[in-house]
Amino acid sequence: MTDSDQPSGPYSRPPHQPPGRPPHEPPGGPPGDPDDAEAVRRPAGGRESSRANRGWWDRNADEYQTEHGTFLGDARFIWGPEGLDEAEARLLGSAGALRGLDVLEVGAGAAQCSRWLAGQGARPVALDLSHRQLQHALRIGDGQGGGPGFPLVEADARALPFADASFDLACSAYGAIPFVADPERVFAEVARVLRPGGRWVFSLTHPLRWSLADEPGPEGLTVVASYFDRTPYVEQDAEGRTVYVEHHRTLGDRVRELTGAGFRLDDLVEPEWPEWNQQVWGGWSPLRGRLVPGTAVFVCTRV
Numbered sequence: 001m002t003d004s005d006q007p008s009g010p011y012s013r014p015p016h017q018p019p020g021r022p023p024h025e026p027p028g029g030p031p032g033d034p035d036d037a038e039a040v041r042r043p044a045g046g047r048e049s050s051r052a053n054r055g056w057w058d059r060n061a062d063e064y065q066t067e068h069g070t071f072l073g074d075a076r077f078i079w080g081p082e083g084l085d086e087a088e089a090r091l092l093g094s095a096g097a098l099r100g101l102d103v104l105e106v107g108a109g110a111a112q113c114s115r116w117l118a119g120q121g122a123r124p125v126a127l128d129l130s131h132r133q134l135q136h137a138l139r140i141g142d143g144q145g146g147g148p149g150f151p152l153v154e155a156d157a158r159a160l161p162f163a164d165a166s167f168d169l170a171c172s173a174y175g176a177i178p179f180v181a182d183p184e185r186v187f188a189e190v191a192r193v194l195r196p197g198g199r200w201v202f203s204l205t206h207p208l209r210w211s212l213a214d215e216p217g218p219e220g221l222t223v224v225a226s227y228f229d230r231t232p233y234v235e236q237d238a239e240g241r242t243v244y245v246e247h248h249r250t251l252g253d254r255v256r257e258l259t260g261a262g263f264r265l266d267d268l269v270e271p272e273w274p275e276w277n278q279q280v281w282g283g284w285s286p287l288r289g290r291l292v293p294g295t296a297v298f299v300c301t302r303v
């Protein structure tokens with residue numbers, strides 16, 4: 001098997017282990033050890049994906065926050081590895097416009113973005129599938145009463161536990177969308193809980209990256225898979241059990257999913273890699289960042 005046989009992928013997950021490990025790499029740990037997975041491209045359903053990803057994020061939240069907490073900041077809103085900061089980008093609304101808004105953050109992790117939103121005078125609710133990620137939100141706190149000062153909700157973005165028209169704004173920085181098999185279901189849920197005219201802004205790995213090897217160096221500039229192959233990236237244990245999943249859609253797919261759920265696409269932001277950013281984050285690096293987009297941010301309005 002050659003390097004080009006490795007499953008390509010986007011890997012929204014933290015790069016604390018070599019992403020896209022080749023499928024021929026033999027599992028080395030005890031049978032069934034979820035941290036000793038092999039990577040394949042194969043189908044994975046909705047519940048299967050959520051179950052696997054909840055387990056993965058619960059097991060890996062500590063390492064994720066240790067590795068990336070400083071870059072993310074406790075109370076900043078960073079859209080992705082390029083470092084695009086909402087304080088400058090203002091994709092959610094102009095300075096001052098967030099005050100008093102009810103905001104849902106989907107796939108919030110340790111709720112860094114929600115903490116920034118609270119600082120802007122918004123009323124955020126931070127939702128995540130992973131209990132351990134939300135425990136980090138509690139640990140960081142800053143609401144001065146020992147907690148974050150806003151609600152944390154443990155739930156699957158595929159079934160939002162909120163009444164219709166509860167929020168003015170919804171957002172997500174790499175949360176949930178890349179991980180679900182049925183994104184149209186999440187978009188429909190977000191549309192349901194948003195008030196008419198509400199904005200929905202979310203980021204994910206730029207779909208183009210799915211066709212490239214997930215490597216930060218020059219090898220990551222070679223097309224190794226079809227951009228049009230929507231087969232999920234799956235990590236499975238020695239028993240074949242799914243322990244991690246990411247799902248790919250083309251840009252056109254995303255536009256159709258969004259408009260089908262009742263959104264208007266206002267902008268598609270492809271952050272350029274800035275000079276100041278020298279960090280390598282998995283497959284993201286200054287080298288690749290200057291040549292091909294790594295993140296796509298969709299700015300939509302519920303019509």
Ligand SMILES: C[S@@+](CC[C@H](N)C(=O)[O-])C[C@H]1O[C@@H](n2cnc3c(N)ncnc32)[C@H](O)[C@@H]1O
Nearest residue numbers: 057107108109128129130156157173175176179
């Ligand atoms: C890459 S992290 C991003 C977290 C945070 N926005 C950040 O920038 O650090 C992805 C998050 O999405 C969450 N997630 C994955 N699938 C989800 C789902 N179906 N519903 C809700 N959250 C989900 C994970 O638990 C994880 O915390």
